[in-house]
Amino acid sequence: MMSKIAIMSIVLIAVVSLTAAPLFAIESKPISDNQLNRLLKNVEKNFSEIKTLRTMLTQEKNIALFSETIISTGFCMFKSPSKLRLEFTKPFKSSLIINDNQISKYEFFNGNWQKLDTGNKEMMRLIMENITSWLQGRFKDPDLYEISAYRNKGTTILLTPKADAFKKFITSFELGLNHGMNGLEYIIINETKNNYTKIQFYNDEVNKEIPDKIFEGSNDKPCPVSQW
Structure with missing residues (x-):
């Protein structure tokens, strides 16, 4: 597999008390600081x-x-340095777009796209900016996270938020690297009360042309995307 991403503010999180641990309780010890660097x-x-x-x-x-586990499918598109589109196609349709500093959210309802309020814009922006950084391999942010990494069958980077305001929503991110160390196989968002979201990526295309209009969020519906 080539490079893969993740996700984003697909996080539907409740503000509850902090109790969760990393989902796939990484049984091995973390690698050393030198190895991590x-x-x-x-x-x-x-x-x-x-x-x-x-x-x-x-x-x-x-x-x-x-x-019961709720399963959704869709696609993600990224254009360096700061354009990102996450869209679900089944069992419902929704689209989340970041175009530089602009964040837009859409939902398909009763046969029509509707533009929605993005809600907590600061938290949304923080999550989206983190994802675009991760897609560029920038995982280390000492102001936001404690960072560690583990090796078992593969390599997993664990990011634990430092800020209390962030920890009310998310307890940690687990980022699974592919074997080539050039992309993500999955991302796990560990929420509170032992809730979690896991996103797996496949059938990716790297460095193919993506027009800027795909990330346009000022219209009343997202720009259509042809399947690849």
Whole structure:
């Protein structure tokens, strides 16, 4: 597999007390600081080659109070340095777009697209900006996260938020690197009360032309995207 992404403010999170631990309780010990620094340097170099990315995705939403997993499918498109579009196509249609500093959200309802309020814009912006940074291999942000990495069958980077305001929503991010260390296989968003969201990426295309209009968010509906 080539490079993969993740996600974004597909996080539907409740403001509840902090109790969750990393989902796939990484059984092995974290790698050393020296190993971590070498890993991050290597990953950033590899990820820097990604100028555009189109990838299909499957999202699993797990809520501890319910036994059934909510599964959604869709796609993600990224254009360096700061254009990102996340869209779900089944079982519902919704689109979330960041175009530089502009964030737009749409939902398909009763046969028509509707533009929605983005809600908590600061939290939304923080999450989206983090994702665009991760797509460029920039995982280390000492002001926002404690960072560690683990090796088992693969390599996982664990980011734990420092700010209390952030931790009310998200307890940690788990970012699964592919074997080539040049992209993400999955991202897990560990929420509160042991709820979590897992997004897996597949059928990606790297460095293919993506027109800027795909990320336009000023219209009353998102620009149509042809399937690839």
